[in-house]
Amino acid sequence: MKGVLHLLKKLLALIIIIVIVDQLFGLCFTPIFFKQVRGKFFTTSYALKTTKDDILVIGASHAAQHFDAKLMESKMGVSVFNLGNQKQSMLYYYPLIKSILLRHKPKVIILTLEPDELQYSTSDYDVLSIFLPYCGSNSYIDSAITLSDKTAKFKCLSNLYRYNSTLGYVFLYLIDKSYNKSIYSLGFDPQYGNNCKRSNASNFTQAHAAKSKPGGVEAIHFKTSVDANKKIVSHFDSLKIKYLVNIISELKQKNIKLLVVTTPLYEIHNSIYADSLSRLLTSKKVAFINRTNDKTYSQNCDLFYDANHLNIKGADMFTNMIVDSLKSKTFIK
Amino acid sequence: MSSCYFYMAYIPVYILILGFTIVIDYFAGIYLEEKKGKSRKLFLILSLVANIGILCIFKYYNFINENLSLLLGTFSVNNPIPYLKILLPIGLSFHTFQAMSYTIEVYRGSQKAERNFGIYALYVMFYPQLVAGPIERPQNLLHQFYEKHQFNYARIVDGLKQMLKGFVKKVVIADRVAIYVDTIYSTSDIQSGKTLACAAFFFAFQIYCDFSAYSDIAIGSARVMGFDLMSNFNTPFFSRSVTDFWRRWHMSLTTWFNDYLFTPITISKRDWGKYAVVFALLVTFFISGLWHGAAWTFVLFGVFNGMAVTLEFLTKKIRKKLFKSLPQPLVETVGITLTFLFACFTWVFFRAKSVGQATDILKTIAKFKGPLYVGYPKDNFYYSILFIFLVLLYEFKEEFFKTTVKLFHNNNMALRYLCYVIAIVLILLFGVFNGGQFIYFQF
Helix, strand or coil: CHHHHHHHHHHHHHHHHHHHHHHHHHHHHHHHHCCCCECHHHHHHHHHHHCCCCEEEECCHHHHCCCCHHHHHHHHCCCEEECCCCCCCHHHHHHHHHHHHCCCCCCEEEEECCCCCCECCHHHHHHHHHHHHHCCCCHHHHHHHHHHCCCHHHHCCCHHHHCCCCHHHHHHHHHCCCCCCECCCCCCCCCCCCCHHHHCCCCHHHHHHHHCCCCCHHHCCEEEEEECCCCEEEEECHHHHHHHHHHHHHHHHCCCEEEEEECCCCCCCCCHHHHHHHHHHHHCCCEEEECCCCCCCCCCHHHECCCCCECHHHHHHHHHHHHHHHHHCCCCC | CHHHHHHHCCCHHHHHHHHHHHHHHHHHHHHHHHCCCHHHHHHHHHHHHHHHHHHHHHHHHHHHHHHHHHHHHHCCCCCCCCCCCCCCCCCHHHHHHHHHHHHHHHHHCCCCCCCCHHHHHHHHHCHHHHCCCCCCCHHHHHHHHCCCCCCCHHHHHHHHHHHHHHHHHHHHHHHHHHHHHHHHHHCHHHCCHHHHHHHHHHHHHHHHHHHHHHHHHHHHHHHHCCCCCCCCCCCHHHCCCHHHHHHHCCHHHHHHHHHHHHHHHHHHCHHHCHHHHHHHHHHHHHHHHHHHCCCHHHHHHHHHHHHHHHHHHHCHHHHHHHHCCCCHHHHHHHHHHHHHHHHHHHHHHHHCCCHHHHHHHHHHHHHCCCCCCCCCCCHHHHHHHHHHHHHHHHHHHHHHCCCCCCCCCCCCHHHHHHHHHHHHHHHHHHCCCCCCCCHHHHC
16 A cells, blocks of 8 residues: 555646646747747648638649739739648638638638548547647637547647647757748749659659558548449548538628639549539539649649649649639629 | 466456366376376376367467468368457466466476366466566466465565556656657668668567566565565676576566477587587577467567577677687677677567568668658657667666666665655656557567
8 A cells, every 4th residue: 555655646736846847948939939920730730720812822832832812912903812831621621711710711711622621530630730730729729629629629739739739840940941831832832843654654643642541430420432343432521521512601691702712733633523623613603713633734744843733833823813814703802 | 366367358248258267287297296107197298288279269370271271272172161250368478388387387297187176277467577477487477376375565665666667667668768669660672771770670679668667566466465476587688698688688488488499409419519409499489480470470580699699609609719818898888789780680570560661660770861860840859869879878877787777776765765756757757658558468
C-alpha cells in the first residue's frame, strides 16, 4: 500500500509539472501562432477571425494556386481573398464557410472542388486536424475536429496537443519571407516552372488513389459501382454530399452567390465522381464552371506546374477566364 | 483471458487457429516428455508440421501459388489452383516460432513439459509480446507464470520508463519519418537519386524506431506486470560488421535461428568443415528473409545479409591481419559506416513493393542526380532530420556512455523529471497520432 501511494504521489507530481508546462506553452505560443501572415494556418485564421472580403475563394490547392486574388481585385474592383488550403476537401470547406457566415456575409463564394470531390478518402478526415488550434471556436469547428479523432475535443484541453506539429511550420513561415500564400498575395500561392511532363506519370487518378488508406470503412455510406474485372469499388462519401447540399441551400437562403469551379488538369480525367458532382450541381441549379478537361489547358505543358496544377502563366489565364465568367453571369456588377 | 481478448480484437475467429496449435503443442510436449524412442521424433514432427503448416497456408500459400502460375505461364499452361482470400493472422510468425521453440526444447530435454494447459496457452499468447515479439523461450518465460507477483515500485517505474521511451520512438520519430518515406516510395519512379537516397536513409531510422518501440512497450508493460522479457535490440546502428549487426538487431529472432536452425545444420554437416558454416548461414538467412514476408523482396533481403555474413566469416582472418596495423577507432568507424550503408541497401528491398521497384530505386540512387525533394510543407522534413539526429545522439550515449550518462535513470531527481517531461512534451507536441500500425505487425 505504501508503495502504491508513493507511486501515485510521483505520478501526480509529474502530471502537475506537465500541466504547468502545457499552460506556459499555450501562453507563449498562442500569440505567435495568430501573428502568422503566411501559410495554411494564416489562411484558416484569416477566414475564421478576420475576413470581411466581398469574394472568397475556397478550396484546396486548386484554389490556392489557380486564383490570383490581386488580379481579380484589380479587374473587378471588389475585395477578394483566396482561402484555398492544400489537401483539404468539402469536410474542411463546410465548417469554414459556416464559421465565416456566423460573422460575415460575402457577396460571392467561389468554391473550387476536385473532380473526385465526392469520393471517400480517409486522408480527407485526417487533415481536419488543421482545426485543432481553433478548438472551441464554434460548434462547426469542434464537429470537424471530432471527425478526425473522436476524442480530440478532450485532447484539445492540452495546449501542447492543440498545437501538435505546428511549431516547426510556424517557425519556418516566420523566417520565410515568401510572397506565396501570404497576406500580401491575398492567399494566392503561385507556382513557377513546368514539371508537368516529369510528373504526369503519376497522374491524377493514381495520386488520388494513393490518398485513400485502407481502413476507416465505417464512414463509407454507400457503394456505387463495382467493376467486375478490376474489382474496384467506388466509394462516395455521403457526408461530403450532405455538406455540399447544405452549403448550397444556406447560401441560397442568405442570398450569397455561389460559383462552383473545377480547374484544368494536364491529362483528360473522367470518373464516376466527376459525373455525379456535375449532376448534383445541375440539379441544384448551381452556377458551375467545369474546366477539368478544358482543351485550352490540357496537354499544354507551358501552362502547368505539374500534372494537376497550373503555373503562374496558366493561373493568370485561368483567373482572367473566371473574372470574365463572373462578369458575364452578372455575379458582380 | 486478457490475452484472448487482445488477440480477438483483430479477427475474433482467428483465435481458433491459435487454439488449434496450442492444443497440438501442449499434448505434443507431454508426449515428448513421456515417450521414448522413435515415437518422440514423430510427435516433434507432428507439432512442427502443424505449426509450419498453418504458417504456410496463411502466409505463403498465395506466394507459392503466384510463382507456380508464373512458372506454368512460361509454358503457356494455366494454373488451376485457386488463390486464397484470407488475411494473415496478426503476429502469426512470432507466436508460431515461440510455440516451436517450446516443443523443440522439450524434445531436447532442456525444458520440462508444461502440464497446466492455461499456463502453456499463456506462454504462447502472452499479450505484450504476442504480435511482434520479442520471441520468448520457455526457459525464460514459463517459470515466471508460476511466480507470485507483488507490487514492486522499482519494477513498475522501470517498466513505465521503458514504455515511455517506446512511445517517443514510435509516435515522435518512426511515424514522423514515415510521412516522408511513404511519400517517396509511393512515387519512386519520379524521384531523384538524392531524394531516394534520403528516403532509404530515413527508412533505416523509421524501421528501427518502429520495431524497437514495440519491443520497448512490450518489455516495459510486461515488466510493470512483473515479467521479464528478453532484450531485442542493442544499439544496432553502431554494429562494426553485418555479423555484429545481427547480434544487435531483432536479437530474439537471431538467437532463435541460431539455436534451432543454424547450429543444428552446422552440426549435421560438420564433415564439410568451414563449408558447413557457409551452408548453414546461407540457409538460415534465406529462411530468415522468407520469415519476414512472402515476397521475393524479403527473400533477397535475407539472401544479401546471408552473403555478407558469409563473406565476413570467410575473410575473418585476412581482415584481422589487414587491420592490425591500422588504428582501432578508424577501423571501427569504417566498419560502422559500411555496415549502416549495407543495412540501408538491404532495407530498400525490405521496403519496396517489388524487386523491380527496389532495383529501379537503387539504380537511381547510384546516379545520385537531381534535386533533393523536401516536401511541402517543409517542416516535416526538418523534423525528421532533427529527430534522426536525436536518435543517433541517444544511441551514441547508449553505446559508449551507458553507465556514465544516465537520463531516465539519473540519480538526480530534477534531471530525471526533466527527461520525463521532455519525453511527454515531445509526444504531445510532435507526435504523429494517425501513423498507423507497427511495421512488424504484418509478419
